[in-house]
Structure formats: C-alpha cells, structure tokens
Amino acid sequence: MRLIQNMCTIAEYPAPGSTAADCCLGAAGRRLVKIAVVGASGVGKTALVVRFLTKRFIGDYERNAGNLYTRQVHIEGETLAIQVQDTPGIQVHENGLSCSEQLNRCIRWADAVVLVFSITDHKSYELISQLHQHVQQLHPGTRLPVVVVANKADLLHVKQVDPQLGLQLAGMLGCSFYEVSVSENYNDVYNAFHVLCKEVSPKQQPSGTPEKRRTSLIPRPKSPNMQDLKRRFKQALSAKVRTVTSV
Numbered sequence: 001m002r003l004i005q006n007m008c009t010i011a012e013y014p015a016p017g018s019t020a021a022d023c024c025l026g027a028a029g030r031r032l033v034k035i036a037v038v039g040a041s042g043v044g045k046t047a048l049v050v051r052f053l054t055k056r057f058i059g060d061y062e063r064n065a066g067n068l069y070t071r072q073v074h075i076e077g078e079t080l081a082i083q084v085q086d087t088p089g090i091q092v093h094e095n096g097l098s099c100s101e102q103l104n105r106c107i108r109w110a111d112a113v114v115l116v117f118s119i120t121d122h123k124s125y126e127l128i129s130q131l132h133q134h135v136q137q138l139h140p141g142t143r144l145p146v147v148v149v150a151n152k153a154d155l156l157h158v159k160q161v162d163p164q165l166g167l168q169l170a171g172m173l174g175c176s177f178y179e180v181s182v183s184e185n186y187n188d189v190y191n192a193f194h195v196l197c198k199e200v201s202p203k204q205q206p207s208g209t210p211e212k213r214r215t216s217l218i219p220r221p222k223s224p225n226m227q228d229l230k231r232r233f234k235q236a237l238s239a240k241v242r243t244v245t246s247v
C-alpha cells in the first residue's frame, strides 16, 4: 500500500488517506466494473495490479492486506470506471482452501475475477479450480466472468507448470486464459483486464449503472398517486451515486 501511494503519479489514483469513494468515477454516469484479483501468495497479484494501473514493474511489494484502486479505461468507444481489488494471498491448509471473510466479501463485491497462478509454483496452479468453484459458489445464479492468468512466464528455468496446462484448465472452467510475465510485458497484462471488462455486460451488474439505480430508487408503487411519484422522482434526482469504500 505504502509503495503504491509513493509512486502515485497517475491522477486517477486515490490520494493517500482517501478512499475509492473520493474518486467517484462511477458518479459521472460511467459504467463501473469491479474486479477482484485472487490467487495464492507470491504469485504476483500486486505486481499485476500495479503493472496494469501504472504500466510499471517495480519488483518488490509489501505483503498485501487487500487494497482497492480505481481508474478509467477506454474500451471500444466506452469509458469505464474500473475498480481493482488486490487481495491477500490465499493460504492452503490440509483440509483445503481457507478463505477469510474479507476475501469472501471481496469476491461477492466483484463483477469479475482475475485468478492468478505462477508457472513457478505448482501449488498455486492446483488452487485455481478450487478457487473458481468458490467464486461461482459466492455468486449463485450467475456466471461471473473469470480470467485465468499464468504469471512469471519469464522464469522458464524454474518452471513447474506448463502454460499449456493453464490453457486446458481455463478451457475446462470456461474462462479466458492469459500467460503473462508481469515483469517483462505490459500488453498481455492489459489484454487480460481488457477482455475481462468486455465480458462484464451491463446486464450482469447488480448495481452502479444509472439504469439500475433508477429502478431501485423508484420501486413501482402499488397504487401510484402524483404526490408519491413526485417525491420519489425528487429523491432519484438528488440521489448520490453509491460508491464502495471498502470490501
């Protein structure tokens, strides 16, 4: 967190001490896409997020406690407000996955998830299908867009997972797949996020779109009368955009 704030050269970064709510990117009526980056510890989640947001690879990051970052992206003529939630590395115990309530909240909050493993860590790869199942369980009734990212493609000499296996796994799970080297290539990182944003259709978003907000603020009255309708209309006009401060 401190490191990222120190290199805060991008205007859209939350200033130190501010929250994502202060950025209010969604407030301008832009579609808001919320992305959670999830995976085992040390696979490069923070590096991936920082690379995507700043185009830079720094090398050393503080152990992550789960930070939220906001920026705008332009995708096929549309300006989106996106929020990216970096999450603490997942610990694997003998009896399987151990996801903290903080992580579960984060996954529930997300419109889309990046599942990351490292090609240098077979265990991080083994975690992916369990994580995918966990993500879908936390979003019952919808199929959340997920992209699987195999990171550290530059470290071929210590490779434990053939990227082909990642591709096969992603195919089985019905996800897009990207093999990236966060340290060496920005474009692949960008593409992974880009594809994910495209997969989040406006219809899938439960909140944040102006359309949705209007209908939830003005529930259809059972027996409408003018006074009631006027009051509800005023309420809708003065409503502040709902923003996420933390997950």
Ligand SMILES: Nc1nc2c(ncn2[C@@H]2O[C@H](COP(=O)(O)OP(=O)(O)OP(=O)(O)O)[C@@H](O)[C@H]2O)c(=O)[nH]1
Residues within 6 Å of the ligand: 040, 041, 042, 043, 044, 045, 046, 047, 048, 058, 059, 060, 061, 062, 063, 064, 087, 088, 089, 090, 151, 152, 153, 154, 155, 180, 181, 182, 183, 184
């Ligand atoms: N060679 C190489 N190193 C990488 C790459 N991506 C990340 N790293 C390094 O891997 C280490 C872990 O990266 P982090 O981004 O802190 O990993 P994390 O998944 O956020 O780790 P936790 O905060 O513990 O969950 C750091 O030393 C990074 O510099 C990569 O593509 N290639």
